[in-house]
Amino acid sequence: MDDQNKNLILATVLSFAVIVAWTTLFPPEDLPVDPATETVQLLEDPTLPASDAAAPTAMTPTDAAEAPAEAPRVPIETDELSGSISLLGGRIDDLALTQYRETIDENAPIVRLLKPVGEAGAYFASFGWTATDGIDASAVPGPDTVWTLENGETLTPTTPVTITWDNGAGQIFRTEISVDDAYMFSFAQSVENTTSTPVSARPYGILRRHGEPADLKNFFILHEGMVRMTDGELEETGYDDITEYAVDPRERTQAERLDVASSGWIGYTDHYWMTTLIPEQGVPFRSTSKYFDVRDLYQVEAVMPIETVAAGETATVTTRLFAGAKEWEEIRHYQDEEGVDGFLDSIDWGWFFFLTKPIFALLHYLNIVIGNMGWSILALTVILKILVLPLAYKSYVSMAKMKELQPEMEKLKERAGDDKQAMQQGMMKLYKDNKVNPAAGCLPILLQIPIFFSLYKVIFVTIELRHAPWIGWIRDLSAPDPSSFLNLFGLLPFAAPEPGSILALIFIGILPILLGVSMWLQQKLNPAPTDPTQQMIFAWMPWVFMFMLGHFASGLVLYWIANNVITFIQQYAIMRSHGAKPDVFGNIKASIKKKAAEDAKKEGK
Secondary structure, three states: OOHHHHHHHHHHHHHHHHHHHHHHOOOOOOOOOOHHHHHHHHHHOOOOOOOOOOOOOOOOOOHHHHOOOOOOEEEEEOOOEEEEEEOEOOEEEEEEEEEEEOOOOOOOOEEEEEEOEOEOOOEEEEEEEEEOOOOOHHHOOOOOOEOEEEEOOOEEOOEOEEEEEEOOOOEEEEEEEEEOOOOEEEEEEEEEEOOOOOEEEEEEEEEEEEOOOOOOOOOOOOOOEEEEEEOOEEEEEEHHHHHHHEEOOOOOOOOOEEEEEOOEEEEEEOOOEEEEEEOOOOOOEEEEEEEEOOOOEEEEEEEOOOEEEOOOOEEEEEEEEEEEEOOHHHHHHHHHOOOOOOHHHHOOOOOOHHHHHHHHHHHHHHHHHHOOHHHHHHHHHHHHHHHOHHHHHHHHHHHHHHHHOHHHHHHHHHHHOOOHHHHHHHHHHHHHHOOOOHHHHHHHHHHHHHHHHHHHHHHHHOHHHOOOOOOOOOOOOOOOOOOOHHHOOOOOOOOOOOOOOHHHHHOOOHHHHHHHHHHHHHHOOOOOOOOHHHHHHHHHHHHHHHHHOOOOOHHHHHHHHHHHHHHHHHHHHHHHHOOOOOOHHHHHHHHHHHHHHHHHHHHHO
């Protein structure tokens, strides 16, 4: 077995093993947090918000707060959003993303992000106050307070609205709500103290979700659940892990995950959508994640420092709420232009973030220029191949030199016979004398592993690939090729198998077949190995990969096809320039004749 083939087999098997491991094993683990320890640290610093164990009850769900209630609503109308705000608790509990539909069907329903209590999958944001000094707990607004609309009629990017609540004890609470032209809301919470004595209260924001999302993917390559930034440290906790810190509202046990930060945010992230509470950056706040087991409620909170309001004075605290699609350009704008610390990390870039971030940025800019994600993926493939060309060039030159050494290798095998040590020593001397690196042949393949995974992550996670068309039948590059050999790629009058079904995995589409053919042709740059085991591996490898990657996103398969074609051209040209003459058609004919001879031999037996 020559070393060139050994290296190629080793690299291929390693690639396959890593792909399988990546899709079946090693989910990222969330580090456990000791709630008791964090509570102690919290209470030791009087400048930071205290634990809920001591004060707020408004943030704990009650029957009144969770029962569906009729209350006036304030419409929300922007180019990106539609919905309404309920004056019950001042909740944003009705929000749809007007630019996104649930499927690629142009008549499909638009995506609903937030839903009111009483509907399946209720999910809302609410803002209020908790009582501290000089004010009774019943005299502060909470999630079930009925507010009054004071100013405005419809919330738009140019017309904010103000809601108010008078507690009848000398304090008037107001919340001015505004929204930009994308997905960011601002809540300016104020309390006016009309009494002759100072009062203190603490503002908060909550996100409350009834049960897990219905479309939860449960795919470890994608994080869904709580996401939090705490002074530059990102924490991602899945729904299963959140339930370990359950809160029983009847016992008021505080088994919660909490942290204190001077900058950051906390919220819930789905595959493509996110809701996030963003307190004023640079001001200490406490972020908490809870799960109420009795009601199956997930809740995150951002609790700000105590505001002491002197007699006749007004205090105001502003908290922002991001509720929308995880569009890279918008989220980067909020981070870089509006000071939301580390907000770009709310997109799940994965372990290879140092590759996924620049790869997506390049893909994004290519799409701006080209205007089509499919062609942008092809352009990205060309650029990546150019960047790794120096390494590929050395590799292919080494492979060409090894081909030139084939006659010498055969002679060496004859002389060494069964003496493996002599054979090994002779090979090393041969490589050294001719300045050949036998390991160079597998470097381009090994280099493809992190690039492949990074692009896989980009295509799977980023919303910019969602429902992005390419040509003809490829209308969604984030989904598998919808064509199928079963109906002759649309020629027969019946539909292709549903994606994910057994038939869809067997009767694959056009792109997976092109992938297998491109890998097979790339193999034919070199003669088939003489070793029977190698022959079997090489014979089956393209078709195994064809079926294995057939149900992957079309964008990823498109990249792999383009990569194979460019690699074929590069390797052919470089080997020709160094005297090696790959006989592709001759190798194909030889493999066919060899197969026919083997079949005839079996029949003769």
